[in-house]
Amino acid sequence: MNFVDLHTHSTASDGTLAPEEVVARASHLGLRAIALTDHDTTEGIARAKSAATPLSLELIPGMELSCIYQGTEIHILGFFADETDKELKEGLDRFCQVRKRRNDYMLARFQEDGFDITIEDLTRQNPNTVITRAHFARVLTEKGYVPSPAKAFEKYLWYGSPYCARKETVTPEQVMDLMNRCHVWPCLAHPMQYHLGYEEVETLAARLKEMGLRGLEVYHSSHVKPQSAKLQVIAKKLGLLPSGGSDFHGDNKPDIELGTGRGGLRVAYQLLEDIKEDYKKAAR
Numbered sequence: 379m380n381f382v383d384l385h386t387h388s389t390a391s392d393g394t395l396a397p398e399e400v401v402a403r404a405s406h407l408g409l410r411a412i413a414l415t416d417h418d419t420t421e422g423i424a425r426a427k428s429a430a431t432p433l434s435l436e437l438i439p440g441m442e443l444s445c446i447y448q449g450t451e452i453h454i455l456g457f458f459a460d461e462t463d464k465e466l467k468e469g470l471d472r473f474c475q476v477r478k479r480r481n482d483y484m485l486a487r488f489q490e491d492g493f494d495i496t497i498e499d500l501t502r503q504n505p506n507t508v509i510t511r512a513h514f515a516r517v518l519t520e521k522g523y524v525p526s527p528a529k530a531f532e533k534y535l536w537y538g539s540p541y542c543a544r545k546e547t548v549t550p551e552q553v554m555d556l557m558n559r560c561h562v563w564p565c566l567a568h569p570m571q572y573h574l575g576y577e578e579v580e581t582l583a584a585r586l587k588e589m590g591l592r593g594l595e596v597y598h599s600s601h602v603k604p605q606s607a608k609l610q611v612i613a614k615k616l617g618l619l620p621s622g623g624s625d626f627h628g629d630n631k632p633d634i635e636l637g638t639g640r641g642g643l644r645v646a647y648q649l650l651e652d653i654k655e656d657y658k659k660a661a662r
Contacts (some may be wrong), residue, residue: 380647383437383637384413385455385595385623389502390422391442392512394628397422398429400636401437409462409637409646411436413457413623418443418473420461438650441566442558443473445548448583449467451537454553454586455595455621456562458657469556474508476546481509487541488514488534494521504629511535511542512630527630550558554589563657565593565621570605580612586618592656597622599639619652621645 387393388400395403397414404412414426414437423439425573430437440457459466481500488495499521500513507513514535515527526531534541557564566586569579583594596606597620613620622645624638633640 379541380410381408381415381637382436383413383623383626384411384457384621384645384650384653385415386412386626386636387416387442387597387628388414388426389507390414391416391420392510392630393506393581393625397475400626400628401426401429401433401435402475403634405433405435406432407637408431409435409633411438413438413440413455415440415442415455415457415623416469417508417510418439418544420459420470420475420575421508422460422465426637436650443548443553444477445550445639446544447550447554447585449551451544452550452582454493454550454557454591455565455566455567455593455623456557457565457653459541460560463560466545466560466562469543469560473548473553476548477508477510478542479546483543484514484541485499492562493518493523510579510635512627515648516630521547526568531632531642542623550586551589553636554591558590561661562595563653563660564591565595565619566591568598568600568625569594570601577609577614580616581607583612583616584620588617592619592660593621593653594618595622596620597643597645599624600645603642618655620649621653633650 388397427437437458439459442654443454499517501507515530518524518530519527537544596609624634624639
């Protein structure tokens with residue numbers, strides 16, 4: 379099967395499958411390639427690479443970085459990351475410290491109000507996990523404070539709530555500068571999740587292209603076909619390459635499967651070939 383999934387998460391951030399398990403599942407499902415794109419970290423890449431080596435599965439080392447654009451949190455995927463690059467590691471560590479300070483605040487607020495939540499609950503004994511709001515949602519659900527992760531976000535984890543202050547600002551300029559300096563191929567993730575109109579998405583993508591953006595995630599589990607068609611037009615107009623992925627998180631998003639999303643997603647290997655060719659061109 380000549381299909382790929384260029385947006386996946388493991389226990390290195392807020393997925394529920396270990397990097398090796400993500401690789402094994404992708405191979406079992408017949409995917410030709412996946413990108414591991416955990417939040418603000420490349421910690422799972424070496425393990426995923428080792429697991430993929432004996433399999434007929436191509437592993438694209440990646441990441442997903444968060445930043446704030448005009449008051450809205452946006453995410454930028456990065457492909458072909460070198461997890462051994464010292465400069466990249468140091469940059470990601472700086473971004474993780476911003477996330478850690480927010481998480482420490484959230485945990486303290488929950489504990490002050492009598493919630494039985496510990497750091498061990500959030501990390502599940504994996505201290506290298508990059509904690510996100512999804513970890514809090516899982517624990518709140520497991521401990522019976524809410525009936526579902528979705529309800530946890532609705533009741534406690536919305537930005538600006540008493541339990542969820544916005545992170546300190548990381549700017550698109552900082553994210554793009556790090557990716558450019560470390561030769562990572564940048565792609566704007568799931569643009570329709572930012573609740574912007576198409577003109578605003580185009581303006582955002584054009585602004586990021588000035589900073590070095592190369593791709594636009596046209597195909598995503600949250601996009602319906604008319605949206606993907608419109609995003610394809612925007613990508614072509616701006617000279618950006620289309621990308622696509624499920625945004626797989628395992629049990630944290632149980633309705634999203636690797637490679638197929640919520641059932642209708644199919645990302646052709648040709649997209650990855652075009653991206654690889656563009657990456658080589660940009661590196662020259």
